[in-house]
Structures are given as C-alpha cells and as structure tokens.
Amino acid sequence: MNVYEILQKDHETVKALFGKLEETTEDQVEERERLFQTLNQELTVHAAAEEKFFYPALKNVEESEDDTLEAIEEHKVVKKLLKELEANQKGTKEWAAKLKVLQENVEHHVEEEEGELFEKAEDILDEEEADSIGEEIEAYKAEHSEMEDAG
Ligand SMILES: [Fe+2]
Ligand SMILES: [Fe+2]
Numbered sequence: 001m002n003v004y005e006i007l008q009k010d011h012e013t014v015k016a017l018f019g020k021l022e023e024t025t026e027d028q029v030e031e032r033e034r035l036f037q038t039l040n041q042e043l044t045v046h047a048a049a050e051e052k053f054f055y056p057a058l059k060n061v062e063e064s065e066d067d068t069l070e071a072i073e074e075h076k077v078v079k080k081l082l083k084e085l086e087a088n089q090k091g092t093k094e095w096a097a098k099l100k101v102l103q104e105n106v107e108h109h110v111e112e113e114e115g116e117l118f119e120k121a122e123d124i125l126d127e128e129e130a131d132s133i134g135e136e137i138e139a140y141k142a143e144h145s146e147m148e149d150a151g
Pocket of ligand 2 (some may be wrong): 047050071075109113
C-alpha cells in the first residue's frame with residue numbers, strides 16, 4: 001500500500017470506532033473503556049507514524065509547509081483530548097461530550113489531510129516515494145501494535 005492508501009485505511013478504522021463509541025451509553029463503562037483503548041492506540045500510532053514518516057517529507061517544501069504545520073498542531077490538540085478522555089470517568093455525559101469534541105477535531109483534521117495535504121503530497125512525492133513511505137508506516141505500525149494484539 002502506498003502512503004495514501006494506508007493512511008486512508010487508518011482513517012476509516014478510526015471513523016468506525018467513533019461510530020461504535022457513539023452508540024454506547026453511560027452505563028456501558030466497560031464497553032467504552034475497551035473501545036476507547038483501541039481508539040487511543042489507533043490514533044496515537046497513526047499520528048506518530050505520520051509525524052515520523054509523512055509530514056517530514058512535506059514540512060520543508062514551501063507548497064505544503066503551512067498545511068503540515070497546521071496538521072502537527074491539530075495532532076497536539078487530539079493528543080491532549082485523548083489524555084483527558086483516558087484519565088476521566090467514562091460513565092458520564094461529560095465524557096461523551098468530550099469524545100464528541102475529539103471526533104469533530106479528528107474529522108476536520110482528516111478532511112484537510114485527505115484533501116489539501118494529500119493533493120499537495122501527490123505533487124511533491126513521486127510514486128516510489130509514496131510507496132516507500134507507505135512501507136515505513138506499515139512497518140512502524142506492526143512494531144507498535146503489541147497492545148492491540150494483547151487486548
Ligand atoms: Fe491521518
Ligand atoms: Fe494527521
């Protein structure tokens with residue numbers, strides 16, 4: 001898979017997890033814990049892989065510099081919300097509200113990433129580069145999926 005395919009696949013996985021979490025109620029704490037742990041793992045590894053292998057290729061190019069810097073800042077907001085969600089009681093309406101804010105942030109980020117950023121990346125990276133970044137991301141994901149396998 002090239003970089004666009006693998007990142008898009010991750011985005012779909014995350015979207016599906018948000019959908020499942022949305023259906024849970026305040027009394028389904030264990031289910032929320034389980035789904036949230038998976039979501040947290042997915043988003044954390046995905047963001048780290050982008051920051052390690054994808055964004056560096058775009059950050060030093062004038063055409064994509066601003067979009068990449070914005071994406072990095074959006075990742076920081078997502079990570080902050082994930083930390084709060086991890087620490088807070090999951091059986092509350094406030095928790096569900098915070099999750100909704102995370103979901104909206106992620107949706108906005110994904111929209112810009114798959115839109116503007118991918119479009120610019122396609123100008124900047126040739127096919128070979130897009131393939132090799134995809135491979136690096138796949139390898140990184142495989143290396144950092146122990147938690148998922150154990151769970
Ligand atoms: Fe992404
Ligand atoms: Fe991202």
